[in-house]
Amino acid sequence: MSDADAETEAGTLETMRPNPAWDPDSYADAVEALSADGLVFRVWGGDWCGDCRGQLPDFGAALDAADVPEERIHHYPVEKEDDGSKIGPLVEEYGIELIPTVVVERDGEEVARYVEDERMPIAVYLAERL
Numbered sequence: 001m002s003d004a005d006a007e008t009e010a011g012t013l014e015t016m017r018p019n020p021a022w023d024p025d026s027y028a029d030a031v032e033a034l035s036a037d038g039l040v041f042r043v044w045g046g047d048w049c050g051d052c053r054g055q056l057p058d059f060g061a062a063l064d065a066a067d068v069p070e071e072r073i074h075h076y077p078v079e080k081e082d083d084g085s086k087i088g089p090l091v092e093e094y095g096i097e098l099i100p101t102v103v104v105e106r107d108g109e110e111v112a113r114y115v116e117d118e119r120m121p122i123a124v125y126l127a128e129r130l
Contacts, residue, residue: 011075011076011077011089012075012077013043013045013046013047013052013056013075013077014047015045015046015047015049015052015053015056015057015060015100016043016045016056016057016059016060016073016075017057017060018057018060018061018063018064019057019058019060019061020061022057022058022061022062022065024061024062024065027062027065027121027123027124029127030062030121030123030124030126030127031062031065031066031123032066032127033126033127033128033130034062034063034066034068034123034126034127034130035066035067035068036130038106038107039068039072039104039105039106039111039130040072040073040074040104040105040106041063041068041072041073041074041102041103041104042074042076042090042094042102042103042104042105043056043059043073043074043075043076043100043101043102044076044078044086044088044090044091044094044096044099044100044101044102045075045076045077045078045099045100045101046077046078046079046080046099047077048080049078049080049099049100051099051100051116052099052100055100055116055121055122056100056122058121058122058123059100059102059121059122059123062121062122062123063123076088076089076090076091076096077089078091078096078099085097086098086099097115098115098116098117099116100114100116100122101113101114101115101116102114102122102126104126104129104130111129111130112126112129112130114126
């Protein structure tokens, strides 16, 4: 599948709508790291998913505070099969097993990955790795 095909398969995750209560001043280092030029954010999640509803609005607010252009943020809505496996755009290509998962790329290469079960906010986790 080409990148163009993947982008047409991308959808919108309501859970990525920025949390208005999120305080960017409390996460200034994370906001600065996320604002670096050339970063592309690929977000797999599901609006039906409790972990996504709990974590993605804050991440959406962090990307908003970092002034990341919308064309560098790609949403991939995922559904869950009866056996728990995930299906959706680029799930197999990126090895997505848990959601939310956020992959950060620069020049087409993965530079950081957040997977659901990390013990810190998505923005903080990724910022420490960028």
